[in-house]
Amino acid sequence: MPNNVMHEITPLTPNDCFTIFNRVKTKFDFPLHYHDEYELNLLINASGAKRVVGGNIETIGDVDLVLIGPNLYHAWFDHDCTSTEIIEVTIQFHRDLFDEKFLSRNQMNFVKSMLDKSLRGITFTPEVINTVKDRLLELDKKNGFLSVLELLTILHHLSVAPDTRTLSEWSFSSDRLNSNSRRVQKVFDYLNSNYTRPVTLAEVSRIANMPEASFSRFIKRRTGKTFIDSLNEIRLGHASRLLIDSTATVAEIAYKCGFNNISNFNRIFKRKKSCNPKVFRETYTDNRVFV
Template sequence: MKPVFAKILDGKINDIYGLKVIDLPYFSTDFHFHEECQLTYTIESEGSVMIGDSIANFNNDELIFVGSNLPHVWHNSKQYFKDELINSHARSVSLFIHPEKILHIFREPENIQRLKNFFLLGKRGMKFGLKTKTALSNLLIKAVQETEEIRILIVVLEILNLLCHTKDYHLLSSPGYTNNYQLKDNDKMDKILKYIFDNFNKVILLDEAADMCHMNKHAFCRYFKSRTQKTFVTFVNEVRIGHACKLLTETDQQISDLAYCCGFNNLSNFNKFFKMAKGVTPRSYRKMLWAN
């Protein structure tokens, strides 16, 4: 799934920041990136989220910051696209901020450096902890409810101030991640990533993935790694582990059964890859959750 370059604020009367509210049966955005930073509060929805080279599951009540030109997509679980799930919703509130134009307002070095550092760090993507998430989500909702432009601006400045001072977050993409996607890329990545997200719980063969993109296996591996900075096998397993974490959190399903539900063909492989990704075994991960 190649990321499409998107123009978010271009041509708007207020091209420094913008607000967007989504209330649909499912998120329909393609894998994309844009100059504007994006702060998104997911009110209601679930599925997989890809931010740079980070792949994880998302759920209700999550807040994520996406830095400038960082590829990203929220992709809903398969059941959202089925006719019988007529009451499903994808609801979110997003604030888009053009970093260069915001920084231009605060020209003096003592006013700009903290904000500049935040925008730089935000290029890896951030997910916020409970305290900061609650404060920021309340401000986002307040901003979309305001009707006067000056009041919206005041709320936006409050959000920026909080972002600059909080340490209640963890970074998503790896330190060395860079956006290697090009606008001239065809739809190979778009096709293969959607396929992985929708079929991770089944057998996914490298040969079949390469055939989908009309490439030989070796060329496909080079292409995939150059774009995602991960091998194909690692990427698929990280999608599976993300879903496993969701099941470990939300159910008391037997770990052996859970492994097969996530697409692993045996418990040993599941335990090995889970520990590589999370640093603990699935059983220890669940105990830590229940202890809290």
């Protein structure tokens, strides 16, 4: 993964099914990035914008819909787009929202195949986009179970759509850095349950049943990140959610999410998300819906 690609820490928590970000904007200003979740992204009135997905670079038309798998880097840039009313709907959902057993059922074959292909990025034809765009635009108005059912229905519709196209080569997906190892999952479950307090390498190594030095090498090899980076990213994910979803001060959120001082929190937040917590909160307020 190139050093100038940002790892986005999305505000999704383990208890969320998905999040919807629905807005009208005048330009594209989010840098090239990747994240651990699937993303379905709809653009309307964006003709002339440049779309980057892995190793694929294209100029898009008036409507654009792509499904991007976990850890595949992507971004949109203004390029030749002159629209001042770009409509964007971004849906992000956990990679385990539909687990392997569920996806292995006969009725889910098409969805499973589509999710597998999304590791390279998938784009849909304008004809297909026109059949689902209104449903995507209205999805944030549904609640609870009905919204999850609607998302699954939309994904099924897309999975059987004709003339879909994969965008990037396999070599551009960094999903190979992630592991389904039970040991890694056990560690991350523990960190998600204990991120609000100081967590030491020694205690996490005991959870993994490994010596500290061996565990440090293990988690770096399996995830591409150090133990401290992994813990901070979990804390940042929860902090991002609180910045959007609460009126608590930045300092209150920092301490609640396990950071020992506000300066350290601000420094790490800006390094990881390319903006400070205040700007992040202003950007997302009133635009994002969690289900």
